[in-house]
Amino acid sequence: MPDLSLTSVLIKPAGPDCNLACAYCFYLKKSALFEEGRHRMSEAILRESMRQVMHQGGAQVNIGWQGGEPTLMGRTFFEKAVHYQNRCSRPGQQAANALQTNGLLIDLNWAAFLREHQFLVGLSLDGPAHIHDRYRTFSGGRPSWERVAAARDLLLQAGVAVNALIVVNDYSIQFAREMYEYHKKNGLVHMQFISCLEPDPLHPGRWAAYSADADAYGRFLIELFDLWRADFRHGQPTTFIRWFDSLFFTYVGLDAPECTLLPACGVYVVIEHDGSVYSCDFYVDEAHRLGNVLDGKLQDMLNSKVQKQFGADKGHLPESCTSCPWLTHCHGGCPRERIFSSDGVNALCASWKQFFEYADPWFSRLAAEWLAKNRIP
Numbered sequence: 001m002p003d004l005s006l007t008s009v010l011i012k013p014a015g016p017d018c019n020l021a022c023a024y025c026f027y028l029k030k031s032a033l034f035e036e037g038r039h040r041m042s043e044a045i046l047r048e049s050m051r052q053v054m055h056q057g058g059a060q061v062n063i064g065w066q067g068g069e070p071t072l073m074g075r076t077f078f079e080k081a082v083h084y085q086n087r088c089s090r091p092g093q094q095a096a097n098a099l100q101t102n103g104l105l106i107d108l109n110w111a112a113f114l115r116e117h118q119f120l121v122g123l124s125l126d127g128p129a130h131i132h133d134r135y136r137t138f139s140g141g142r143p144s145w146e147r148v149a150a151a152r153d154l155l156l157q158a159g160v161a162v163n164a165l166i167v168v169n170d171y172s173i174q175f176a177r178e179m180y181e182y183h184k185k186n187g188l189v190h191m192q193f194i195s196c197l198e199p200d201p202l203h204p205g206r207w208a209a210y211s212a213d214a215d216a217y218g219r220f221l222i223e224l225f226d227l228w229r230a231d232f233r234h235g236q237p238t239t240f241i242r243w244f245d246s247l248f249f250t251y252v253g254l255d256a257p258e259c260t261l262l263p264a265c266g267v268y269v270v271i272e273h274d275g276s277v278y279s280c281d282f283y284v285d286e287a288h289r290l291g292n293v294l295d296g297k298l299q300d301m302l303n304s305k306v307q308k309q310f311g312a313d314k315g316h317l318p319e320s321c322t323s324c325p326w327l328t329h330c331h332g333g334c335p336r337e338r339i340f341s342s343d344g345v346n347a348l349c350a351s352w353k354q355f356f357e358y359a360d361p362w363f364s365r366l367a368a369e370w371l372a373k374n375r376i377p
Contacts, residue, residue: 003303008062008268009053010281013046014072015039017108020102021139024169024196024210027068030284034274040073041273043080048293049271050084054093056299066281071105075113082117086094098122100165102136103151104144111158122165122192123152126172127179134171134180135210149186156187163242164188168220169196169210177221184231184239192242193224197337199349205340207347213349218354225359250329251367252374260334266311269302276299279310282336317346326356 016030017039031039041049053061063085065078078099085095099114100122114121125148126132133143155162164183166172183191195217200208211218224241231238237245246258259267270278272292279288288310289351290301301307317332320343332338333346341347 004267005058005059006053006056006233006299006302007058008064009298010064010066010268010270011288012066012068012270012272013047013077014068014069016068017072018067018069018102019072019104020136020144022137023135024167024198024208026198026282033284039273041191043079045275045293046077046081047084048280050081052293052298054085054088054095056297057093059092060094060193062096062098063098066100069102070099071101078113100124102144103148106151108154108156111155111160114155114160115158120159121155121160121162123148123155123162125149125152126166126183127175131172131175131179131192143297152186152188162188163192163274165192166191166193167196168193168212168217170212173212173216173220176220177227180224180227189238190240197350199339207340214350217348218351221351221355222358224354229362247329248363248367251363252370261329261331263315263331264311265314265335266307268299279307282334283310320345325350329356
């Protein structure tokens, strides 16, 4: 496998710390990896991380800030991050920053900063109050929807680019139309629907009760697809759903922007608050620890033996996958969704088959039209 270029990093400056206690959050439990107490990235680690990212990255490097809740670091931390990016950049080089947030700490000053420095904001807002507050609550069970919806309005009014991040769980899976129409009506026409699949902490070997059911998820995708397609105007989408957009790349022979649709994993690295570097957001554990930014190079870690093996492992698929007509589009999905399968098949496989059988003729026709207009050498 040829060496990869450093094009994307995911940084968790406050580690697993968060000011919400969402029932389905997989990252809160990662606090067991680190010392007790608050987890905050030091300025020395921030400076070194930005220096390496800019020095080793290409003409554009994508930097995702995530958590936990990254805004717990305060706005000054991110002002320093932008300062170090600018100081360490080469002529013509750009850093594209994306912030994933629950919105609770967003105020006018935050919004002005994010707009000025062109941060793309992914706002975790599942939908209307009855959907959002089902699982996204404070530690005492108090609902969070009102404050998050207010943050959305503030960000949009300030001219910040905002995407809706929507977790599809056992409850919200019933409301494809309601979620889609809600976000569209309120100005969030870029949506990322994230299937919830988490192990049950009380019953090892089972999915948690709030996880999305595969059959129901297939129906959900089909309903969402019809809503998205109905909003095309003159052959162009007016709303943007990340999974559908990424899927289209696979139909025209291009690498999908969404890593779950790529044939191999390991195309980016995660930097935790203490400088530790890991293989993937879902694999922040000792087995996938690649090193630390204070004593190694990100480029070397990205192309290390451990990371290359991690990437290649995704391709170890059962015969039912390798002979499947949809493999070139899903590539088996995210490996973590295979953990409770005795035959190594993704837990959402049935939903994807349902969806592809329904949507493939339309995607194939759209791809043929696009390829006729955009000849790729």
